[in-house]
Amino acid sequence: MGAESAAGASRSAVVDAPDEDRLLTVRDLDAGYGDLQILAGVDLDVLDGEYVVVVGPNGAGKSTVMKSVFGLTTQMGGAVRFADSDITGLAPEEIIHEGIGYVPQSDNVFSSLTVRENLEMGAYILDEVPEDALSAVFERFPVLEERQGQRAGTMSGGQQQMLAMGRALMLDPDLLLLDEPSAGLAPDLVDEMFDRIDDVVAAGTAVLMVEQNATEALSRCDRGYVLANGENRYADTGDRLLSDPQVRQEFLGG
Amino acid sequence: MGIAETYSRGRRLATQNPVGVVVAATAVVLTLDLLGALATGGVAVSRVGRLVWDGLMRGLVIGLAGIGLSMTYSILGFANFAHGDYTTSGAFAGWAATYLLAGLGRADVGSLLLVGAGGSVFGAQLGIGVVATPLAVLAGLLTAGAAAVVLALAVDRVVFRPLRGESGIALLITSIGVAFALRNLLQFVFGPARRGTTDAGAVPDVEIPLADGAVTVGAHDITLLVVASGLMLGVHALLQRTKLGKAMRAMSDNRDLARVTGIPTERVVTATWVIGAALTGAAGYVLVLWKGTMTFNDGWLLLLLIFAAVILGGIGSIYGAIVGGLVIGLTASLAAVWIPASFARAAAFVVMIVVLLVRPTGIFGGRSTA
CATH class of the missing domain: 3.40.50.300 (P-loop containing nucleotide triphosphate hydrolases)
Structure with a gap:
């Protein structure tokens, strides 16, 4: 160098x-x-x-x-x-x-969708929701599993950031x-x-x-x-x- | 939180509360007035029952047609003034199919396809009704939905798609132009006259006794109820359960994010037009079946009420459109208890304005298609 x-x-x-x-x-x-x-x-x-x-x-x-x-x-x-x-x-x-997965800086979750629906959208291009990727995301961010039925917009900034990352990881x-x-x-x-x-x-x-x-x-x-x-x-x-x-x-x- | 904010919050409450108080007081007075009139026999219970039923029917049509308007607003970001004319266009196409099936061999095909333009053939003469000619009615309903879909997609392709990304105002004004063009085309093709479409006298009904009289529920009322509520439930299931529905909600939430997530946005737009138009075409068809008459500007006149319903419910929300439709329909109908029936429509707008004063985003405001 x-x-x-x-x-x-x-x-x-x-x-x-x-x-x-x-x-x-x-x-x-x-x-x-x-x-x-x-x-x-x-x-x-x-x-x-x-x-x-x-x-x-x-x-x-x-x-x-x-x-x-x-x-x-x-x-x-x-x-x-x-x-x-x-x-x-x-x-x-x-x-x-x-x-390639991309997590934008702001507005990076679908706020009126639930946590689980956000993750499902992350795998939209696949025919089916990949269960292994979903459980891997849940394992990495346990808070997302606990709150999977909650609307994303009602979560804290940190949780939204984790959801955004989780969504991008759904396609591994x-x-x-x-x-x-x-x-x-x-x-x-x-x-x-x-x-x-x-x-x-x-x-x-x-x-x-x-x-x-x-x-x-x-x-x-x-x-x-x-x-x-x-x-x-x-x-x-x-x-x-x-x-x-x-x-x-x-x-x-x- | 500073003092200034506490102050302004206090002032907001103070300025909002009087409206709420006035609204509540007015509601109480009107209710007491109605109860008094009912008790003294000034207003018949059965008349109120009939008005409620009538309002429910209108409300379902307005709500069904409003879903499409609300969907295109939330996903494409503009208020489509041509929506009412999609309703009428669907209705005319559907009724042409119904006339053709019910009257084939009894009148010439041209008159049937033009839905009896110029008084050449009448619905009553063909004996049209959901019980007498169920297949013709079913085919008409499906044709109405399909024709509205074809029309909406064609207009989107030719007019709205090139303007995608333009401001909502540009699209809105364009849609007013589309509305005029469609309405005049309908008038040119089908003629300006209002025509009877069903053999209303032959439609079976039941009298449901109610205190001092009865509420008449006809077969076409039931058809409207079943079709409208079935389609509404279908849309609900679509939006909440299917991948496409979730993608539509995602897109109405955040279009840019939908794109980087890999959701094919143009395909979702197409699906939005298809669903919204199918519902509004079906709404136009059942409205005509229920009323028994139709003319070229039905949809345009209905559009004001549809807008009132959609805004009242919170524009962008399909549940808001349904609830708003019922509120507007019931108000427009029930207002006839207190004021002359010709002013009843105005009452619906008063209710809309009052609701918006109390809740500026509408009943379901800010929940975008969910």
Whole structure:
């Protein structure tokens, strides 16, 4: 890695890995909304089973990266590959068949549907509700099993966040995209949320996560990307990003 | 919570309560007045019974037609003013089928298909009724639903789909245009005259004795009751039990999330049109069967009451549409106890306004199709 000093974080966003280990490969991505370009030449890799975090200041384009992977933005250039297929420019309803799950930052549950119905909707593209996936979700988030008949909109923010994650896990995706899962949660719930994400990673699902809570997220992940103004700034293991004085000063508040 | 908020909450209560008090007081006065009139014989009990029954029938039709309006509102996000004319179009298609089946060989096919336009053939003359010609009526009911579905899908394809994503106002105004076009087309094809469609005298009925008289319940009343409540139960089961119904509720909740969940949103939109239109076509058909007459602007006139019902119940909720329909139907009918029958419709709107004053989101407000 082209580090500037022994302890400095790498600026190279591209990971060297054999093709069979590659899950998500984003190259030179230009994307935005309508005519408004947000991302310029973004590179990003997620390997099989890897836990990758994207951090950066507000307006850096973190969520836009996530949405672009899931086909929710206007793609203006570059390429997105997932496993063996080119998913550049595909619509979300096609991408979900490839094995990517997406949890939006807000409004991420169907509030008038029950908890169980929300989970069933997560498996809409299957002919039948996968019982094993459902029990796996219930096992991971016991509160969802206890409250399966409750309307999602009447649950607390933390429970809704777990439901949103559970819904995305119903298809047992290879890659889970999480957009600021800790947003709006009480501080004691934030740690619990991160623990649950660790569990998901431990079970073999790769996670690509955007997070405001940068220090905590970087300390738990395998690798992190620092984005600013829609461009790559740093990319390295979480620990090295956290220990780089320049990264700390510029992006992590000292 | 600051003092200012406590204050404003107090003020909200203070401004809301008077309305509630006035409403409650008015209800009590009207009830006492009715009880007094009943006791002294000023109003016959059987007359009230007949009005309640009549209101129930109207309410079921309004509620059934309102479900479709409410569904398209909650899933497509606009108030479809052409909905009433879908009702009429379905009814005309259905009655054309009924006339054809009941009158084949007895009148020329053209007159039958035009539902006796220009007085060429009459329903009474064909002996149409649910007991006398059950197959013709059943076929008519199914045709009415199917024709309304075809019409709604065609209009969606040509008019509304290109405007998907436009503002609700643009769609609403477009739908008013569609309504005018449909109504004038119906008038052009079927003629402007009101016509009798059933052999009303030959429809069997039973007199249910009630205190000082009787309430007449005819076979067509029962047909309306069975068809409307059966379809309502069917929609309920569809929305709560089936995957499609759950997807419809999910989509009315949060369209963007439905899309990232993999729900095929355009297919759900199509299903919404199909179900809503089938119900409204069936409502139009049974309304004509029950009333025994039809004309080209029936649906347009009914639309005001349908809107009142849907808004009263909480727009977007199908249960709100059903309850709202019953409230509007019963009010419009029962108001004749106190005021001249020609003002009874106005009473329904007064009730709607009062309910909205007390509960601005409607009875089932904010529960979107659930």
